[in-house]
Every structure is written in structure tokens, then in C-alpha cells.
Amino acid sequence: MNDRRAFLARATGAAALALLGPRRAFAARAKRASGGDDLDRPLAGDRYVDARQRRLLVDTLSRMRRVQATVGYGNFALLGFDQMRKVARQYHAVEAFTRAEAEFIEGLFYFDAREYGFYGEKVLGGLTDQVEVRHAVVVRGTGQRLLRGMAIERYQEMRRAVGPALVLTSGMRSMSKQIYLFLAKAARVDGNLSRASRSLAPPGYSFHAVGDFDVGQQGLGAANFTAAFARSEVFKRLVATDNLRMRYPRGNYLGVRYEPWHIRVV
């Protein structure tokens, strides 16, 4: 990330997202700290993108979806921001990101996520930072990758303790993948950035970039990403064997919902 670009991004981002409206105290904060509630719903004080950004959100997401279709799901999870833009330029089916779209992403990245209620720390400081592709290991049968070393060892240890019913549901995520997931969530919830950030770390804030991963129970499907996972045999066995290291326990002060499936590695 060069300084000029970082500066421009900060300047345009701050201006663009200032349209979010005046900062308000979140009534939701106390609720978040208590953690006993379902946070994947609108809460008082939530902040939304404006109408112009809403259109950009949809357009940007659509272009990113085309990049993912072009390079494939697995490769997309390793793709840096610059590489994604390059792919977009090269393929007719995608076409280059417009200046407004690129600035929208940069603005989102350099905007302080605390402004909309996310209190995690930044893991990747620059938009063009990349995950360590060289150290990514494909986990057979999952379509996912994990970082060599602590992440893969932790996963194998958990499998030894629990057995094959424990599955990897989400591994390593590049900057592009995290932007994509965050924008997709934001689009599904009417541009509510606060609500999106309660279930998905904003771009740059995800520990999936540096080793964390999600697990589930085979056959549970999408329910693995709900509180239902905490009632599964796999979860109980993880607890019983002292193999559960949760990044986002109940009542965490990061503004993130309870995620019993997200494993802390780093």
C-alpha cells in the first residue's frame, strides 16, 4: 500500500461514509455486552449506507461475484485486492471496477469500523495486504484452505479429539473474500453496516486472514453458523475434551455475536 493511495483512500472514504449521518450512542452496546440476545437483527442506533452507496454496494458485489465465478471459489479465497482488480480488467465477463466502486471499497476499508459498532482490532492494515498464500494447505474434501503451522495443527488436534463428524466450514480468507462476504451480508440486510458487522468482521478485521477458522458438525449445513451448533455432539465433545478456543464467546466486547463455531488460532 503506498502512502499516497492510503491518504486518498482515507480522504475519499471519510467523505463518502460521513454521509452515514451523525454519530449516535448505540443503545445496542449494553445489549451486546450482555451477549444474551440474537444480534443478527436491526437494533436502535444502527448505521446504514445511503442511497448512492446502496447502488454502489449492489454493483460492486455483482462484479465481485463475477470475479469469483471466473477464478473459482477456492482461488478467490486467496485473492488479494490488487489481484482481484487485475482479474476484473482482464476478463470481459467481469470488466474493470469503476472508480466509484474502487473508492467505495477503499472508503469502507479505511473507515473506522467503531463508527458503526465493531470494536475488533485490525488484522490486515492495508487494503492490498495479502494472506500468506505460500503457506496455505488445502484441506481435503472441504474446498477450504488453512495456514500451515498452528492453524492446521489445531484443526487436526480437534479432529483427533472429536472424530470425522467435525468438519471445516470456513478456512483462510483473503482480503477480497472478506470484502465479498461483508458486502453480501450488508446487501442482505438493507445496507445496515452495524448489523453486518455483528456477524461478519469488516474487511481487514477478520482473523480468517491469519489462521482462525470455522468448524461444524457434518450434516448440519447452514445451522452450523447458528446457535444450533452449540447443541451439537461435536460442540459438546470439543468442550468435554478441552479443545474449544472461541474467538467470540458470549458477551464479548467486540460488538460481535456469539460464535461458538469460530476457532481462535492466533
Ligand SMILES: [Zn+2]
Ligand atoms: Zn469465522
